[in-house]
Amino acid sequence: MDTLPLPEPIAAYFAAEHNPEALARCFSAQAVMRDDGHTYTGVNAITAFMAEASARYSATSVPFAMELDDGIQLVRANVSGNFPGSPIVLNYRFRVEGGLIASLEISA
Template identity: 70%
Template sequence: MDTLNLPAPIAAYFAADPETETLARCFTAQAVLKDEGHSYTGVRAIQAFLADASAKYNATTVPFALEQEDGFHRVRATVTGNFPGSPIVLSYRFRLEGALIASLEITA
């Protein structure tokens, strides 16, 4: 099985538990996450949203593809959990600033 060579902050994001400080260290202070029609700005708001989603859906995410486009890194991943339509393939569009995530948009 091939392994993806994800940039360090993206690999850390997928490895982190949403309720830990490890996740908080993946993002810039003013990072923006967009998911399910909502935007979350700042590390604490992002962390709270991800922890809530984790508790609600008990999801596991397995990245399987990475491509770069217009300064963004797009990761496709299979997400399995307690939600209708599981499993589903989602797209994670990251913009990095140095060694941190500045923005993340999650779409189906």
Template identity: 60%
Template sequence: MTDLHLPEPIAAYFSADRQNPDALAHCFTAQATVKDEGQTHAGLAAIRAWKAAASARFTYTTEPFALEQDSGHHIVRSRVSGNFPGSPVNLRYRFRLERGLIASLEITA
């Protein structure tokens, strides 16, 4: 990871993304939502299942390289490389934080 100064919940997300779905779920509020690949995953159980399914299908690494803010959201650009079609790809992660946790995340190309 580069020397970006990511807010703590976002840094924890990218760190946990390399470990396991349970660690990743702890980064979110109980009512959080994740939008990825045209699907919305609401609540911790759904977020945990989403990450478990992605981890079972693909091996990948994420390397955040840019951070900006827009209308109360933190937008992280990250290079994702792995054994999935189209790798590597730069993805846009749009985070909304609430009480020190991630309340929403939208991942787009």
């Protein structure tokens, strides 16, 4: 199976989805993440949310498409886990600055 080539901070994000310490290294200090109608600001808030979501849903994300749109890396991924509607395709909109994720918006 071929792996979708992704820019380093985005590849690291998907590789770290169940490892909060590794996940924290993917984001800038003031990063903003939007998911499921909530906004999380800063590495600590983002990693706390992701650790809780990982424990609750045991979701696995498999990116399958990427495009660049006005400076935003849009990655589409198949996501499966212990949540209603699994599996689902989610859109991840990454803005990368200085080799780190500055913002991320996740939507269906």
